[in-house]
Amino acid sequence: QVKLVESGGGLVQAGDSLRLSCTASGLAFSNYGMGWFRQAPEKEREFVVAINWSGRSTAYADSVKGRFTISRDNAKNTVYLQMNSLKPEDTAVYYCAATRGQLTVVRTGTPQYNYWGQGTQVTVTS
Numbered sequence: 001q002v003k004l005v006e007s008g009g010g011l012v013q014a015g016d017s018l019r020l021s022c023t024a025s026g027l028a029f030s031n032y033g034m035g036w037f038r039q040a041p042e043k044e045r046e047f048v049v050a051i052n053w054s055g056r057s058t059a060y061a062d063s064v065k066g067r068f069t070i071s072r073d074n075a076k077n078t079v080y081l082q083m084n085s086l087k088p089e090d091t092a093v094y095y096c097a098a099t100r101g102q103l104t105v106v107r108t109g110t111p112q113y114n115y116w117g118q119g120t121q122v123t124v125t126s
Contacts, residue, residue, distance in 0.1 A: 002026040002115045004096045009120030012086055020081040022096030022117055033099045033107055034079040038092035047108045059106040086124045093119040
């Protein structure tokens with residue numbers, strides 16, 4: 001059974017930083033690209049950032065470029081999201097997702113992801 005478990009969310013003030021982690025089990029982690037998506041209340045789930053299986057390719061939403069950084073440790077089956085200079089508009093539930101394939105490209109569409117975590121809440125106050 002595949003499980004993706006996010007952690008690291010919380011309540012912070014604007015300008016603060018948070019580091020999210022997502023640990024996978026039940027799959028060959030290095031065979032999957034990983035992504036972070038978020039969903040704010042009454043909004044659709046949106047792409048935030050993704051990384052390919054090797055970590056050599058990444059993609060970022062324009063809204064987080066220069067503030068967020070994704071990385072992965074295949075030995076630990078874990079992907080990380082370092083979030084700096086947080087803004088109130090970053091408030092959302094953040095989901096980790098896995099997409100099958102050792103691709104050089106990075107997938108950014110929600111239908112392209114095979115497995116999803118339960119999400120972790122990030123709240124940024126002004």
